[in-house]
Amino acid sequence: MRLESKVAIITGAASGIGRATAELFAEEGAKVVVVDINSAEGEQTVTNIRSRGGKARFVHADISKEEDAKRISEETVKAYGQIDILVNNAAAFVFKRLEEATVEDWQRALSVNIMGTALCTKYATAHMKKVGGGAVVNVGSVHGFVGQPGYLPYAATKAALVQMSRNMAVELGSFNIRVNCVCPGAVLTEHTLHRLKELGSTVEEMGAQHPLKRGSRPRESAAAILFMASEEASFVTGAFLMVDGGYTAQ
């Protein structure tokens, strides 16, 4: 098992990629702290993990609030004694064009995707320093690399996450803390299916835009996040890994 005796925090783990990552990490031996604003589905992730013999607990928190970001780390250390891994996966999907994005839209995208990630990392890495190191994985997106109409606030924050990962990696390297960014393409989550419906598109049409001719499963992003969080990536830091079926290679 690749994460035996490790303690991992995963934000936004009530659904989609976060839930798949929480379940995979638990299968690999980690004690998992499931963080989300959605209590019912967050508790469901914990139930899924425990029913398969894994260890997990739920912490209700809004990562954009500093007191919550701090409490996530405090509750993790209280329950499991240490923090080895942080996956910054929670995001606000603010899909707007330049002319329609309001100040509130920009504030929501920035406060969850950028500030929330920074605050969770600030408090978790303070504890990682005490155990001699750790790994942070930020979840970016293909939207941080390609321009598409109607995604501006979200895309801008996802591009910033790549640079945040580099800066954090440089600042934290001497503490043996690695920081990397995993950038999924189209993942067939409930959120994506809802979005396709809004756009009047189909799973098949979306798949056809990728060299691999399909969208991906949440577990395929979870596998890349696991790699970055595990010892297999022990000399990888400040890097980004596309998990996009070749979408950005075209």
Ligand SMILES: NC(=O)c1ccc[n+]([C@@H]2O[C@H](COP(=O)([O-])OP(=O)(O)OC[C@H]3O[C@@H](n4cnc5c(N)ncnc54)[C@H](O)[C@@H]3O)[C@@H](O)[C@H]2O)c1
């Ligand atoms: N689904 C895709 O196609 C896709 C593609 C590229 C990147 N991503 C990225 O993957 C990550 C997960 O996306 P997903 O598709 O699994 O989404 P999702 O909506 O299934 O999961 C996101 C979770 O984050 C939680 N969340 C939102 N704001 C929060 C906050 N302030 N505090 C705590 N939790 C909060 C939500 O309640 C939700 O459970 C995101 O960072 C997203 O940008 C997704």
